[in-house]
Amino acid sequence: xxxxxxxxxxxxxxxxxxxERAMRLLTTIGDLNNAERLxxxxxxxxxxxxxxxxxxxTLHLVEEFARENVRVRTKATQNPAGMDLKRWxxxxxxxxxxxxxxxxxxxxxxxxxEALCTCTPYLSGNRPKFGETVGFSESSAxxxxxxxxxxxxxxxxxxxxxxxxxxxxxxxxxYLLNENRxxxxxxxxxxxxxxxxxxxxxxxxxxxxxxxDGVPVYDGIKNASLDDLKLLGAASAAxxxxxxxxxxxxxxxxxxxxxxxxxxxxxxxxxxxxEEVQSVYDEFSVRERPDLVAIGCPHSSVQELKKIAExxxxxxxxxxxxxxxxxxxxxxxxxxxxxxxxxxxxxxGDVFLNTCMVVAPIEEIGFRCVYTNSAKAAFYxxxxxxxxxxxGIASLRTCIELCTTS
Amino acid sequence: MIFRGLVIQGWSGEIRxxxxxxxxxxxxxxxxxxxxxxxxxxxxxxxxxxxxxxxxIFQEGRGSTAGSNVIYGLSRRKLAPKLIATCxxxxxxxxxxxxxxxxxxxxxxxxxxEILDNGNEATAYIKDNAACIEEESKA
Numbered sequence: 001x002x003x004x005x006x007x008x009x010x011x012x013x014x015x016x017x018x019x020e021r022a023m024r025l026l027t028t029i030g031d032l033n034n035a036e037r038l039x040x041x042x043x044x045x046x047x048x049x050x051x052x053x054x055x056x057x058t059l060h061l062v063e064e065f066a067r068e069n070v071r072v073r074t075k076a077t078q079n080p081a082g083m084d085l086k087r088w089x090x091x092x093x094x095x096x097x098x099x100x101x102x103x104x105x106x107x108x109x110x111x112x113x114e115a116l117c118t119c120t121p122y123l124s125g126n127r128p129k130f131g132e133t134v135g136f137s138e139s140s141a142x143x144x145x146x147x148x149x150x151x152x153x154x155x156x157x158x159x160x161x162x163x164x165x166x167x168x169x170x171x172x173x174x175y176l177l178n179e180n181r182x183x184x185x186x187x188x189x190x191x192x193x194x195x196x197x198x199x200x201x202x203x204x205x206x207x208x209x210x211x212x213d214g215v216p217v218y219d220g221i222k223n224a225s226l227d228d229l230k231l232l233g234a235a236s237a238a239x240x241x242x243x244x245x246x247x248x249x250x251x252x253x254x255x256x257x258x259x260x261x262x263x264x265x266x267x268x269x270x271x272x273x274x275e276e277v278q279s280v281y282d283e284f285s286v287r288e289r290p291d292l293v294a295i296g297c298p299h300s301s302v303q304e305l306k307k308i309a310e311x312x313x314x315x316x317x318x319x320x321x322x323x324x325x326x327x328x329x330x331x332x333x334x335x336x337x338x339x340x341x342x343x344x345x346x347x348x349g350d351v352f353l354n355t356c357m358v359v360a361p362i363e364e365i366g367f368r369c370v371y372t373n374s375a376k377a378a379f380y381x382x383x384x385x386x387x388x389x390x391x392g393i394a395s396l397r398t399c400i401e402l403c404t405t406s
Numbered sequence: 407m408i409f410r411g412l413v414i415q416g417w418s419g420e421i422r423x424x425x426x427x428x429x430x431x432x433x434x435x436x437x438x439x440x441x442x443x444x445x446x447x448x449x450x451x452x453x454x455x456x457x458x459x460x461x462x463i464f465q466e467g468r469g470s471t472a473g474s475n476v477i478y479g480l481s482r483r484k485l486a487p488k489l490i491a492t493c494x495x496x497x498x499x500x501x502x503x504x505x506x507x508x509x510x511x512x513x514x515x516x517x518x519x520e521i522l523d524n525g526n527e528a529t530a531y532i533k534d535n536a537a538c539i540e541e542e543s544k545a
Contacts (some may be wrong), residue, residue, distance in 0.1 A: 156497050
């Protein structure tokens with residue numbers, strides 16, 4: 001890799017051990033991927049924030065960094081924490097957990113990474129432009145900004161995203177390059193998705209089937225909303241590692257079939273019928289009744305909060321079940337102005353910020369079965385609770401019917 | 407049989423250990439318990455095993471980008487694999503291994519899944535800048 005004189009100096013430790021370590025990581029990654037050089041970025045999304053997911057080791061690492069005089073050189077935002085940073089007591093998060101969580105968020109803030117704590121920074125003040133190169137972690141945000149926004153990022157881990165934010169650069173490689181952004185898997189959608197969860201199930205199935213670095217191109221889902229694509233992308237980044245997908249006639253880099261495949265033939269084809277999608281529903285079917293119905297993985301948009309308010313209006317959340325919605329600060333503000341938040345709350349539900357059902361300590365709070373409209377969340381919940389908590393998926397409408405009475 | 411690969415996080419001398427091998431993709435967040443090193447992921451054929459002190463061989467990473475922090479955390483807790491060997495290295499696994507100082511190699515030929523089994527003993531070493539994994543002779 002070619003490094004500038006200034007970059008060499010950082011690598012030699014002239015700007016301190018933290019930047020040296022960050023630069024070493026970026027150049028190692030660059031060398032492994034035949035990157036020509038580093039390129040500047042203005043935006044970052046840093047995963048590795050919830051105390052539940054990263055524990056004491058990352059807490060100590062970030063605090064160690066924060067004690068030194070270093071700051072990020074990009075607009076950088078934190079991924080979801082393990083709780084609502086203000087209303088964690090209402091979530092019944094244990095005090096000990098909360099104390100550690102606040103320490104992690106404060107340490108990142110000291111490094112200049114804003115405690116926005118959302119997985120949808122693109123809906124809440126950290127939205128890249130079409131064609132902009134960024135350094136994002138958070139697999140669902142990577143999929144969304146690459147595919148739906150048309151920005152360019154590789155699928156960074158939390159630690160390399162932090163390193164890139166501190167240096168203000170990323171190696172020029174992978175999905176930053178035109179030649180790697182064309183499709184290679186043709187996905188024929190042979191069923192009509194009826195709701196957002198059908199899109200999530202579709203993404204989940206495709207994520208598992210697509211091979212390494214595969215860029216799926218969906219054909220046949222022209223009417224998907226941004227929320228549908230958000231759930232689809234999140235699912236295929238959880239069951240697999242899809243960082244970029246295209247939807248013919250819908251996403252910005254998929255204007256026509258020959259362009260999206262870069263003039264080449266697809267490497268292979270997948271056909272997804274109702275049967276494949278049903279297999280995903282079957283995988284996440286549970287006999288138990290839920291004690292938590294949770295929406296907002298990835299964090300809900302204003303449109304989604306509006307839909308929830310419409311569906312729940314005039315109904316009442318059952319005493320035996322909690323209904324929780326998770327969203328980001330700016331979206332909350334806007335939805336609150338439109339009155340959606342108060343509709344949800346007065347029906348007996350609640351809306352929390354900064355966290356979600358995947359990264360909050362739901363098993364410590366006491367939940368044993370969660371229903372959600374997100375295949376990503378359904379995938380992670382048993383894993384993140386060491387199988388103490390089961391998960392089922394159903395559409396938003398069914399989820400709300402399940403936890404309310406009219 | 408000797409499998410050669412690319413050194414991602416180097417080490418000195420020989421690494422000897424028991425093999426834990428899967429063709430599956432692994433998300434260190436969610437599939438592996440940060441407190442014990444135990445494999446949790448329900449759809450993995452190595453569910454119930456423990457990655458600690460093993461030579462962990464898998465296809466590639468999947469899922470959560472906080473996986474890098476989990477690898478780092480396992481290392482700080484002395485629960486990391488002795489060696490991570492993948493067919494394809496992605497950023498999440500690479501940065502976890504480098505930050506955590508966990509020996510890692512990549513670009514291993516997929517034929518390794520036909521040759522090695524869970525519980526086999528293997529040795530890994532670096533020779534002429536290339537990483538090598540060798541099946542221990544069962545003599």
